[in-house]
Amino acid sequence: MxxxxxxxxxxxxxxxxxxxxxxxxxxxxxxxxxxxxxxxxxxxxxxxxxxxxxxxxxxxxxxxxxxxxxxxxxxxxxxxxxxxxxxxxxxxxxxxxxxxxxxxxxxxxxxxxxxxxxxxxxxxxxxxxxxxxxxxxxxxxxxxxxxxxxxxxxxxxxxxxxxxxxxxxxxLMIDGVRDGRMKQALPAELRYTTSNKTVFAAMRLMEANSFDALPVQEIARRIGISQRQLERLFKTAFSKTPKAIYQELRLQEARQEVLAGRRSILDIALDYGFEPAVFSKVYRRVFGILPSKERSLSAQTMS
Known part of the structure; x- marks a missing residue:
C-alpha cells in the first residue's frame, strides 16, 4: 500500500x-x-x-x-x-x-x-x-x-x-529526492554471506552503532566472546577483520547520505568517524569516485 x-x-x-x-x-x-x-x-x-x-x-x-x-x-x-x-x-x-x-x-x-x-x-x-x-x-x-x-x-x-x-x-515533506543508484537498506545477512550467528550478532551491533563506533573489544564483550575469538570468526567468514567490515558498513551508510545530498560531505564524514581527507581517500578506493564527484553526478541525473 x-x-x-x-x-x-x-x-x-x-x-x-x-x-x-x-x-x-x-x-x-x-x-x-x-x-x-x-x-x-x-x-x-x-x-x-x-x-x-x-x-x-x-x-x-x-x-x-x-x-x-x-x-x-x-x-x-x-x-x-x-x-x-x-x-x-x-x-x-x-x-x-x-x-x-x-x-x-x-x-x-x-x-x-x-x-x-x-x-x-x-x-x-x-x-x-x-x-x-x-x-x-x-x-x-x-x-x-x-x-x-x-x-x-x-x-x-x-x-x-x-x-x-x-x-x-x-x-509532501520529502527531505531530498534520492537517486536510483542508492542502495536498499539490506539486512546484514543479505550483504554478507555466513551462517555464523555470533558473527551476525556482532554485525548487528555494528549497524546499530554507525555514528558512534564501538571498539572491537567492546563488541566482543557484548556478545560474550574474546576479541581474539571475534577476529578469528570474521577472518574465517569474510577473510577480513571486524574493523575492516565495520568500516565497510559505515562507509556504505555514509554513501547513502552523500547521494541523498541533504547534508554537507564534511558533516557526513565526521558523523561516521572519518577525517574529511581520509573519508575522500577511502571513499574513492572503495567506490572508485570521490564523494563530491559522485554527488555532482547524482544531481545531474535529476536535471
Missing amino acids: QAFSSAVEVLRVARKLGAEDLFSYSVVSLDNESVAASNWIEVLPNLDIDELPKGSIIVAVAGAGADRQPNPTMSGRLRRWAREGHPIWAISSGVVRLAQAGLVDDCTVAPHWEDVPYLKDNHPRVEVSTSLFVSDEKYPTCSGGGAAADLMLNFIARSGSRDLVDEIASL
Whole structure:
C-alpha cells in the first residue's frame, strides 16, 4: 500500500500544482473491482481496464504473496499491453509480476530485497539490482515503499520540471529526492554471506552503532566472546577483520547520505568517524569516485 500511495501522491500533487495535462493518472484492476491491500484498505478503480488510453504507461503494483500466487490473467494482460506498445513499469512486488509474465528476462530490475530469493531461484535470467529503482531499462522498476515517490519524482525531473519536483517534495515533506543508484537498506545477512550467528550478532551491533563506533573489544564483550575469538570468526567468514567490515558498513551508510545530498560531505564524514581527507581517500578506493564527484553526478541525473 505504501508503494502505491507514494507513487500516486506525487502525481496528485503534481496535478494540484498545475501539471494536470502532463501527469494524469487512473487506477485499474483486473476485474474492475476494488482491491484490498495487506492493511485491509480497499483501493477503488476509476477506469475500466479495457478503456486504457493508447500509449498509457502501465505501472504494475503487487504486494506480499505475489511470489506464492502466480496470476496467469495478470501475466496475459501484461504481455498484451507490451505487444500493444504500452510502456510498462513495476513497483514493489509488481516486479515479480513482470518476471512471471516473462517480460524482464535479460533485463535489470530493482525488486524489494524480500523478493530477491524468489527471483533468483525461479527467474534466473532476470538480472537483480539492489538499487532503490532502475529507470534506464526497457521496463523501469522500483523496490517499493517510499522509493516509489523517488521514482516518480525522478521521472518528473527528467520531463524538464525540476522546480516542480522541489515543490512536490516540499509539500509532501520529502527531505531530498534520492537517486536510483542508492542502495536498499539490506539486512546484514543479505550483504554478507555466513551462517555464523555470533558473527551476525556482532554485525548487528555494528549497524546499530554507525555514528558512534564501538571498539572491537567492546563488541566482543557484548556478545560474550574474546576479541581474539571475534577476529578469528570474521577472518574465517569474510577473510577480513571486524574493523575492516565495520568500516565497510559505515562507509556504505555514509554513501547513502552523500547521494541523498541533504547534508554537507564534511558533516557526513565526521558523523561516521572519518577525517574529511581520509573519508575522500577511502571513499574513492572503495567506490572508485570521490564523494563530491559522485554527488555532482547524482544531481545531474535529476536535471
